[in-house]
Amino acid sequence: MDADRSKVMAYRILAQQLHRVDLPPAELAVLDLGVQDTPYGAARQALAARTSKPVDDAALRLVWSHRGAPHLQRTTDLPALAAALWPVSDADAAARFVTTPVKAAAPLGVDAYRQTAEAFRAVVGAPMLKGEVSTAVSARIDPTLTLDCRPCGARHISGALFQLAGLAGGVGLRVDGSATVIEPLADRGTTPKKMAGLDAVIRAYLRLLGPATAAEVAKFVGTTQAHLKPYWPDDLTEIRVDGRKAFLPADAVDAFAAAERPDAVRLLPPSDPFLQARDRALIVPDKARQGEVWRILGNPGAVLAGGEIAGTWRAKSSGRKLLTVTVTAFGKLPKNARDAIEAEAEVLAGVRGVAGAAVTVE
Incomplete structure:
Protein backbone atom coordinates (compact mmCIF):
# COMPACT_ATOMS: atom_id res chain seq x y z
CA MET A 1 0.00 0.00 0.00
CA ASP A 2 1.17 3.53 -0.79
CA ALA A 3 0.36 6.48 1.46
CA ASP A 4 1.43 10.04 2.17
CA ARG A 5 2.26 11.71 5.48
CA SER A 6 -1.21 13.26 5.85
CA LYS A 7 -2.70 9.76 5.92
CA VAL A 8 -0.16 8.70 8.56
CA MET A 9 -0.95 11.73 10.72
CA ALA A 10 -4.69 11.07 10.45
CA TYR A 11 -4.22 7.41 11.36
CA ARG A 12 -2.04 8.13 14.40
CA ILE A 13 -4.44 10.74 15.76
CA LEU A 14 -7.28 8.22 15.58
CA ALA A 15 -5.22 5.23 16.74
CA GLN A 16 -4.18 7.23 19.81
CA GLN A 17 -7.79 8.31 20.43
CA LEU A 18 -7.00 12.01 20.31
CA HIS A 19 -10.55 12.56 19.06
CA ARG A 20 -11.38 11.86 22.76
CA VAL A 21 -13.26 8.72 23.69
CA ASP A 22 -15.56 7.73 26.56
CA LEU A 23 -13.24 5.23 28.23
CA PRO A 24 -11.51 4.89 31.61
CA PRO A 25 -7.87 5.99 31.23
CA ALA A 26 -6.53 2.47 31.87
CA GLU A 27 -8.45 1.24 28.81
CA LEU A 28 -6.93 3.79 26.43
CA ALA A 29 -4.91 2.37 23.55
CA VAL A 30 -1.80 4.38 24.48
CA LEU A 31 -1.50 2.33 27.69
CA ASP A 32 -0.58 -0.66 25.50
CA LEU A 33 2.80 1.06 25.25
CA GLY A 34 2.71 3.30 28.31
CA VAL A 35 2.66 7.07 28.73
CA GLN A 36 5.90 8.85 29.57
CA ASP A 37 5.71 11.17 32.57
CA THR A 38 8.35 13.81 31.81
CA PRO A 39 8.05 16.29 33.43
CA TYR A 40 6.09 14.84 36.33
CA GLY A 41 2.36 15.25 35.71
CA ALA A 42 2.65 15.15 31.92
CA ALA A 43 1.22 11.63 31.68
CA ARG A 44 -2.06 12.64 33.31
CA GLN A 45 -2.29 15.58 30.93
CA ALA A 46 -1.81 13.15 28.02
CA LEU A 47 -4.63 10.96 29.31
CA ALA A 48 -6.92 13.99 29.69
CA ALA A 49 -6.31 14.83 26.02
CA ARG A 50 -7.90 11.47 25.16
CA THR A 51 -10.70 10.97 27.71
CA SER A 52 -12.62 13.00 30.28
CA LYS A 53 -12.94 10.00 32.61
CA PRO A 54 -11.06 10.26 35.94
CA VAL A 55 -7.90 8.25 36.55
CA ASP A 56 -8.22 5.11 38.67
CA ASP A 57 -4.98 5.24 40.61
CA ALA A 58 -5.17 1.53 41.44
CA ALA A 59 -5.21 0.64 37.73
CA LEU A 60 -2.08 2.61 36.78
CA ARG A 61 1.43 2.72 38.21
CA LEU A 62 4.38 5.01 37.64
CA VAL A 63 7.51 2.94 36.92
CA TRP A 64 10.77 3.23 35.04
CA SER A 65 10.11 1.32 31.83
CA HIS A 66 11.09 2.14 28.23
CA ARG A 67 14.70 3.43 28.14
CA GLY A 68 14.54 3.77 31.93
CA ALA A 69 12.21 6.78 31.62
CA PRO A 70 9.24 7.17 33.99
CA HIS A 71 6.02 5.92 32.42
CA LEU A 72 2.48 5.37 33.60
CA GLN A 73 1.68 1.73 32.85
CA ARG A 74 -1.26 -0.55 33.59
CA THR A 75 -0.63 -2.25 36.92
CA THR A 76 -1.68 -5.61 35.47
CA ASP A 77 0.85 -5.29 32.62
CA LEU A 78 3.95 -4.82 34.80
CA PRO A 79 5.22 -8.40 35.22
CA ALA A 80 5.00 -9.07 31.47
CA LEU A 81 6.53 -5.69 30.64
CA ALA A 82 9.52 -6.37 32.91
CA ALA A 83 10.27 -9.50 30.88
CA ALA A 84 9.68 -7.75 27.53
CA LEU A 85 12.20 -5.01 28.40
CA TRP A 86 14.84 -7.44 29.68
CA PRO A 87 17.92 -7.35 27.36
CA VAL A 88 18.13 -10.14 24.79
CA SER A 89 21.88 -10.69 25.17
CA ASP A 90 25.01 -9.42 26.93
CA ALA A 91 25.77 -7.19 23.96
CA ASP A 92 22.24 -5.78 24.04
CA ALA A 93 22.49 -5.11 27.77
CA ALA A 94 25.78 -3.26 27.32
CA ALA A 95 24.35 -1.23 24.44
CA ARG A 96 21.51 -0.07 26.68
CA PHE A 97 23.37 1.00 29.82
CA VAL A 98 27.08 1.42 29.10
CA THR A 99 28.36 4.98 28.90
CA THR A 100 31.96 6.23 29.03
CA PRO A 101 32.12 6.48 32.88
CA VAL A 102 31.14 2.81 33.27
CA LYS A 103 32.76 1.38 30.14
CA ALA A 104 34.61 -1.24 32.19
CA ALA A 105 31.24 -2.77 33.10
CA ALA A 106 30.41 -3.78 29.52
CA PRO A 107 31.56 -7.44 29.94
CA LEU A 108 28.98 -7.96 32.70
CA GLY A 109 26.17 -7.58 30.18
CA VAL A 110 22.89 -9.09 31.38
CA ASP A 111 24.42 -9.85 34.77
CA ALA A 112 24.60 -6.10 35.42
CA TYR A 113 20.82 -5.98 35.11
CA ARG A 114 20.41 -9.07 37.26
CA GLN A 115 22.67 -7.80 40.04
CA THR A 116 20.88 -4.45 40.12
CA ALA A 117 17.38 -5.98 40.03
CA GLU A 118 18.22 -8.35 42.86
CA ALA A 119 19.70 -5.48 44.86
CA PHE A 120 16.42 -3.56 44.51
CA ARG A 121 14.53 -6.58 45.82
CA ALA A 122 16.85 -6.91 48.80
CA VAL A 123 16.88 -3.22 49.67
CA VAL A 124 13.39 -1.86 48.95
CA GLY A 125 10.91 -3.45 51.34
CA ALA A 126 9.11 -0.19 52.10
CA PRO A 127 8.97 3.33 50.60
CA MET A 128 12.44 4.92 50.51
CA LEU A 129 13.94 8.10 49.10
CA LYS A 130 15.69 7.61 45.78
CA GLY A 131 19.09 8.67 47.17
CA GLU A 132 18.84 6.14 49.99
CA VAL A 133 18.02 3.36 47.54
CA SER A 134 20.87 4.35 45.24
CA THR A 135 23.36 4.16 48.11
CA ALA A 136 22.09 0.79 49.29
CA VAL A 137 21.93 -0.74 45.81
CA SER A 138 25.42 0.55 44.97
CA ALA A 139 26.84 -1.31 47.95
CA ARG A 140 25.49 -4.63 46.64
CA ILE A 141 26.68 -4.61 43.02
CA ASP A 142 29.96 -5.00 41.16
CA PRO A 143 32.09 -1.84 41.68
CA THR A 144 32.54 -1.46 37.90
CA LEU A 145 28.85 -0.57 37.72
CA THR A 146 29.38 2.50 39.91
CA LEU A 147 30.96 5.86 39.22
CA ASP A 148 32.29 8.84 41.14
CA CYS A 149 29.70 11.60 41.48
CA ARG A 150 31.01 15.09 42.22
CA PRO A 151 27.64 16.61 43.26
CA CYS A 152 27.06 13.75 45.73
CA GLY A 153 30.67 13.44 46.81
CA ALA A 154 30.21 9.66 46.68
CA ARG A 155 30.46 6.67 44.38
CA HIS A 156 27.16 5.20 43.25
CA ILE A 157 25.47 3.16 40.54
CA SER A 158 25.16 4.50 37.00
CA GLY A 159 21.88 6.39 36.74
CA ALA A 160 21.02 4.67 33.45
CA LEU A 161 21.38 1.16 34.86
CA PHE A 162 19.61 2.11 38.09
CA GLN A 163 16.47 3.12 36.21
CA LEU A 164 16.67 0.43 33.50
CA ALA A 165 16.65 -2.34 36.14
CA GLY A 166 14.03 -0.84 38.44
CA LEU A 167 10.99 -2.57 36.96
CA ALA A 168 12.77 -5.94 36.91
CA GLY A 169 13.61 -5.26 40.56
CA GLY A 170 9.93 -4.97 41.39
CA VAL A 171 9.84 -1.28 42.29
CA GLY A 172 7.75 1.68 41.27
CA LEU A 173 8.07 5.36 42.06
CA ARG A 174 6.07 8.38 43.08
CA VAL A 175 6.87 12.04 43.48
CA ASP A 176 6.34 13.61 46.89
CA GLY A 177 6.94 17.35 46.60
CA SER A 178 10.49 17.64 45.28
CA ALA A 179 11.46 14.11 46.37
CA THR A 180 11.32 10.89 44.37
CA VAL A 181 10.15 7.97 46.48
CA ILE A 182 10.83 4.38 45.45
CA GLU A 183 8.56 1.66 46.77
CA PRO A 184 7.85 -2.04 46.18
CA LEU A 185 5.19 -2.94 43.65
CA ALA A 186 2.13 -4.82 44.92
CA ASP A 187 3.01 -7.65 42.52
CA ARG A 188 6.80 -7.74 42.33
CA GLY A 189 6.93 -10.86 40.20
CA THR A 190 10.40 -12.39 39.90
CA THR A 191 13.58 -11.16 38.24
CA PRO A 192 13.35 -12.22 34.57
CA LYS A 193 15.62 -15.08 33.53
CA LYS A 194 15.41 -14.09 29.88
CA MET A 195 13.56 -11.71 27.57
CA ALA A 196 9.97 -12.67 26.72
CA GLY A 197 7.35 -10.60 24.92
CA LEU A 198 9.39 -8.03 23.01
CA ASP A 199 7.17 -8.68 19.99
CA ALA A 200 4.20 -7.25 21.95
CA VAL A 201 6.11 -3.98 22.48
CA ILE A 202 6.99 -3.88 18.78
CA ARG A 203 3.35 -4.40 17.77
CA ALA A 204 2.14 -1.74 20.21
CA TYR A 205 4.58 0.80 18.78
CA LEU A 206 3.59 -0.01 15.20
CA ARG A 207 -0.13 0.15 15.99
CA LEU A 208 0.13 3.50 17.77
CA LEU A 209 3.02 5.17 15.92
CA GLY A 210 3.12 3.30 12.64
CA PRO A 211 3.68 2.77 9.87
CA ALA A 212 7.25 2.64 11.15
CA THR A 213 10.59 0.96 10.59
CA ALA A 214 12.60 -1.46 12.72
CA ALA A 215 15.20 1.25 13.32
CA GLU A 216 12.54 3.58 14.75
CA VAL A 217 11.12 0.92 17.06
CA ALA A 218 14.64 -0.03 18.24
CA LYS A 219 15.36 3.60 19.08
CA PHE A 220 12.18 3.81 21.15
CA VAL A 221 13.06 0.62 23.04
CA GLY A 222 16.61 1.86 23.61
CA THR A 223 18.37 -0.94 21.76
CA THR A 224 19.86 -1.41 18.31
CA GLN A 225 18.16 -2.62 15.16
CA ALA A 226 20.45 -5.67 15.08
CA HIS A 227 19.26 -6.79 18.52
CA LEU A 228 15.60 -6.10 17.69
CA LYS A 229 15.45 -7.75 14.25
CA PRO A 230 15.28 -11.42 15.39
CA TYR A 231 12.03 -10.57 17.20
CA TRP A 232 10.47 -8.57 14.36
CA PRO A 233 6.95 -9.97 13.68
CA ASP A 234 6.52 -11.75 10.36
CA ASP A 235 2.84 -10.90 9.81
CA LEU A 236 3.19 -7.17 9.18
CA THR A 237 1.97 -5.22 6.17
CA GLU A 238 4.40 -3.06 4.24
CA ILE A 239 3.27 0.53 3.72
CA ARG A 240 5.25 2.92 1.52
CA VAL A 241 4.96 6.40 2.97
CA ASP A 242 5.99 8.93 0.34
CA GLY A 243 8.14 6.14 -1.14
CA ARG A 244 9.72 5.11 2.18
CA LYS A 245 9.20 1.51 3.36
CA ALA A 246 7.50 1.13 6.75
CA PHE A 247 5.29 -1.43 8.48
CA LEU A 248 1.93 -1.74 10.18
CA PRO A 249 0.24 -4.70 11.96
CA ALA A 250 -2.00 -6.49 9.48
CA ASP A 251 -5.08 -6.00 11.66
CA ALA A 252 -4.57 -2.21 11.61
CA VAL A 253 -4.52 -1.84 7.82
CA ASP A 254 -8.27 -1.33 7.39
CA ALA A 255 -8.27 1.42 10.03
CA PHE A 256 -5.28 3.01 8.33
CA ALA A 257 -6.95 2.95 4.92
CA ALA A 258 -10.15 4.48 6.31
CA ALA A 259 -8.47 7.17 8.43
CA GLU A 260 -9.48 10.74 7.67
CA ARG A 261 -7.96 13.81 9.23
CA PRO A 262 -10.01 14.77 12.31
CA ASP A 263 -10.49 18.36 13.38
CA ALA A 264 -9.46 17.70 16.98
CA VAL A 265 -7.56 20.48 18.75
Missing part, protein backbone atom coordinates in the same frame (compact mmCIF):
# COMPACT_ATOMS: atom_id res chain seq x y z
CA ARG A 266 -5.43 19.32 21.67
CA LEU A 267 -2.71 20.70 23.93
CA LEU A 268 -0.26 17.80 24.01
CA PRO A 269 2.20 17.71 26.94
CA PRO A 270 5.95 17.56 26.19
CA SER A 271 6.25 13.76 26.38
CA ASP A 272 2.85 12.91 24.89
CA PRO A 273 2.71 9.53 23.11
CA PHE A 274 2.00 11.30 19.81
CA LEU A 275 5.39 13.03 20.07
CA GLN A 276 7.24 9.81 20.94
CA ALA A 277 7.46 8.64 17.31
CA ARG A 278 11.05 8.51 16.13
CA ASP A 279 10.24 9.81 12.62
CA ARG A 280 10.15 13.42 13.75
CA ALA A 281 10.59 14.75 10.22
CA LEU A 282 7.23 13.21 9.34
CA ILE A 283 5.46 14.73 12.33
CA VAL A 284 7.02 18.18 11.84
CA PRO A 285 8.56 18.45 8.34
CA ASP A 286 10.18 21.86 8.89
CA LYS A 287 13.58 21.28 10.53
CA ALA A 288 13.58 24.61 12.38
CA ARG A 289 10.15 23.80 13.83
CA GLN A 290 11.43 20.41 14.96
CA GLY A 291 13.98 22.24 17.09
CA GLU A 292 11.16 24.21 18.72
CA VAL A 293 9.12 21.10 19.59
CA TRP A 294 11.97 18.79 20.65
CA ARG A 295 14.61 20.72 22.58
CA ILE A 296 17.70 19.38 24.30
CA LEU A 297 16.25 20.56 27.62
CA GLY A 298 12.84 21.80 28.67
CA ASN A 299 10.52 20.77 25.84
CA PRO A 300 7.32 22.81 25.49
CA GLY A 301 3.96 21.19 24.85
CA ALA A 302 2.69 20.93 21.27
CA VAL A 303 -0.56 22.25 19.78
CA LEU A 304 -2.39 19.71 17.61
CA ALA A 305 -4.82 21.42 15.23
CA GLY A 306 -6.04 20.64 11.75
CA GLY A 307 -4.27 17.27 11.83
CA GLU A 308 -0.86 18.92 12.26
CA ILE A 309 1.44 20.15 14.98
CA ALA A 310 0.45 23.80 14.63
CA GLY A 311 2.54 25.35 17.39
CA THR A 312 3.93 25.00 20.90
CA TRP A 313 2.63 25.99 24.31
CA ARG A 314 3.85 26.66 27.82
CA ALA A 315 1.86 27.18 30.99
CA LYS A 316 2.41 29.04 34.22
CA SER A 317 0.13 28.92 37.23
CA SER A 318 -0.66 31.67 39.71
CA GLY A 319 -1.33 29.60 42.79
CA ARG A 320 -4.51 27.53 42.47
CA LYS A 321 -6.54 30.27 40.81
CA LEU A 322 -5.29 30.74 37.25
CA LEU A 323 -3.26 28.81 34.68
CA THR A 324 -1.85 31.08 31.98
CA VAL A 325 -1.24 29.20 28.72
CA THR A 326 0.92 30.89 26.10
CA VAL A 327 0.65 29.43 22.60
CA THR A 328 3.27 30.12 19.94
CA ALA A 329 1.64 29.32 16.60
CA PHE A 330 3.69 28.18 13.61
CA GLY A 331 1.35 30.06 11.27
CA LYS A 332 -2.30 30.93 10.94
CA LEU A 333 -4.33 28.59 13.12
CA PRO A 334 -7.34 26.77 11.64
CA LYS A 335 -10.74 28.46 11.95
CA ASN A 336 -12.25 28.20 15.45
CA ALA A 337 -8.98 26.77 16.81
CA ARG A 338 -8.71 29.61 19.33
CA ASP A 339 -11.99 28.66 21.02
CA ALA A 340 -10.94 25.00 21.09
CA ILE A 341 -7.54 25.89 22.59
CA GLU A 342 -9.26 27.84 25.35
CA ALA A 343 -11.44 24.82 26.10
CA GLU A 344 -8.38 22.55 26.20
CA ALA A 345 -6.61 25.00 28.50
CA GLU A 346 -9.49 24.57 30.96
CA VAL A 347 -9.00 20.80 30.76
CA LEU A 348 -5.30 21.30 31.45
CA ALA A 349 -6.07 23.55 34.41
CA GLY A 350 -8.38 20.90 35.86
CA VAL A 351 -5.66 18.23 35.63
CA ARG A 352 -3.26 20.57 37.44
CA GLY A 353 -5.77 21.42 40.14
CA VAL A 354 -6.12 25.07 39.08
CA ALA A 355 -9.50 26.82 39.05
CA GLY A 356 -9.35 28.37 35.57
CA ALA A 357 -7.22 29.21 32.54
CA ALA A 358 -6.34 32.15 30.34
CA VAL A 359 -4.84 31.80 26.86
CA THR A 360 -2.45 34.07 24.96
CA VAL A 361 -1.70 33.25 21.31
CA GLU A 362 1.52 34.63 19.84
